Amino acid sequence: MTNPLKTTRRNLGEKVNDFLTSDMFYTNFYWVADWIMTGLCNLACTYCSREDIKTENIDYWQSLERIKKIKPKALWVTGNGEPTLVSDLPGLLAEAKSSWNPYITMVNNGTNTRRVFRVLPHLDQLAVSVDGIGNVNVETRGLDGDKVVQHIRAIHQRIQSDGLPVQLVTNTVVTTENFKWANEFIRTVNGISPDIVMFMSPLLPLDSPMSVVSSEETHNRFSDWLRDTENSYNVISHFGHFENGFQPEIVCHHQYFRTVIDYHGKLHPCKPQLPWNYHMMNMRQMVKQKRFVDTGKEAAKMFNTLVTNRHNPVCHTPCNCHSYLDWFFRGQDHPMWRVYGNVYKERFTKKEIDKAYRFIVKRINPEFPYEKLMPLLKP
Ligand code: SF4
Ligand code: SF4
Incomplete structure (x- = not known):
């Protein structure tokens, strides 16, 4: 039998939590929203924590209606699964574009080339996840890395032939295993086109034994490799530019600018x-x-x-996705901003810029120069 007291307590806790994470209480500028739109997937990666479901009953259009209310400047379409398995995807993205015109990135697991073709006209960026060529990708993602390379090549050709303004990038989670083959992978993707940006990001959490930055020694090795590689190839890492040395924990500021949206359109800010x-x-x-x-x-x-002081001061689970914002707020020039500066370019009103500036100076970096926000201002 259910303990009525327990039920009441849980409901009260949920209510308190809803209030604490609501707009009324918690500042969030919604520069970027990660839309975890589906739990369906056609792969079974070794490091994935998703539940293996075959069907789902989600009203994606209702989720989109909720996202419309916050109008994030950038919409990251991703999943605890593969977004191209959602049959309404082209229509949903077209609706987002025509409704408030966010910068749209979609994450794809290297499969469903034809379905990717159908959504390309609605995207600004496509990020293909791949851990390496040939067997390297088989080991972790169960899919031949060479097939993913063919997929990337086909998409690149389609973008070129249709003259689409879509930026193609690859996402690689770097572990102590696939790091051994990283140079081969980079040369292969660079052979398709030097314009393809390759994100090479250490496995999280940073102190996990498989991570290439789990100790000072491995971190230094990865940083040296990154510095050399960046000089010759279009390679960028979310982490690895540790000016202050090895940092397994980070102070996260982008929590005020990013939110996660679950299958049902519910917002999940990190804090509190x-x-x-x-x-x-x-x-x-x-x-x-x-x-x-x-x-x-x-x-x-x-x-x-x-x-x-409504702030999550130290995050023990730094997330790769939008850490470039932290570097920006700290006033440091990070290679990530080369790519992501464009995401926010000319998307803000003067009022929005001023509000964000006041917040950054008060809560993040008193020295932050106002001029840095000027490229984001609508003409
Ligand atoms: S592609 Fe993504 S969601 Fe699918 S199994 Fe792999 S990590 Fe999990
Ligand atoms: S680093 Fe932590 S607090 Fe910041 S956005 Fe990521 S999960 Fe949230």
Whole structure:
């Protein structure tokens, strides 16, 4: 039998959480939204945590209606699965474009070439995930890497022949295993076209044993390789430019500018679920141990994080996807901005720019130069 008290508590917790993550309470500028649109997938990658489902009952159009309300400047169409398996995809993307014209990126797992062709006219960027050529990709993603290379070549030809303004990029999760074959992969993709940008990003979390930046030593090796490779090829890494040395944790600022949208169109900003759960867990432990003074201190800390200074100060799970924003806010020139600066170019009103500027200077970087935001201003 259900414990009625437990049910009430959970519902109350959910309500509190909904309030804390609502627009009323939590600043989010919605520069970018990751739309996790589907759980369907035709691959079974070794590192994937998705549940293996064969069908799903999702009203994608309703999700889109919810996204329209926040009108993110950039829409990252991705999934806990493969977006091209959604049959309405071309229509959904066309509707997003005609409704508020976001910059649209779609992530694709290297399959369904013909379906990708159908959505290309609605995209600004296509990111093909691939871990290496031949067997290297088979090992982790169960798909011959050479077939993915053919897929990339076909898409590149289609973009050229149709004169589409779509940027083609590859996404590679670099581990201690596929790193051995990274140069071969880079030469192969570069052979298709030197214009294809190759994102080579270390496996997360950064301190996982398979990550190429799990220790100071491996991190230095990866950084040296990256510096050399960047000079000759169109290669960029989200992490790896550690001016301050090895950093397994990061201070995330892009949490204020990015949100995740789940299958049902529900928004999931990073903050404040993480500290909320974290502090509650600590407090429960302390109460069990009868450490009541510490419990009070923890409650004060939680109040500070959730109410006074609404900020998730350190993220233990840095995410690759939009870390380029952090470098931008810190006023540092990161190669990522070469690609992503264009995403936000001329998409903001003066009012939006001023609001973001006030926030950046107050909460992130007091030295941030206003002029850096000028390219983002609508003409
Ligand atoms: S393609 Fe993506 S969603 Fe599909 S199994 Fe691989 S990692 Fe998971
Ligand atoms: S780094 Fe952490 S807090 Fe920042 S956006 Fe990613 S998951 Fe969220």
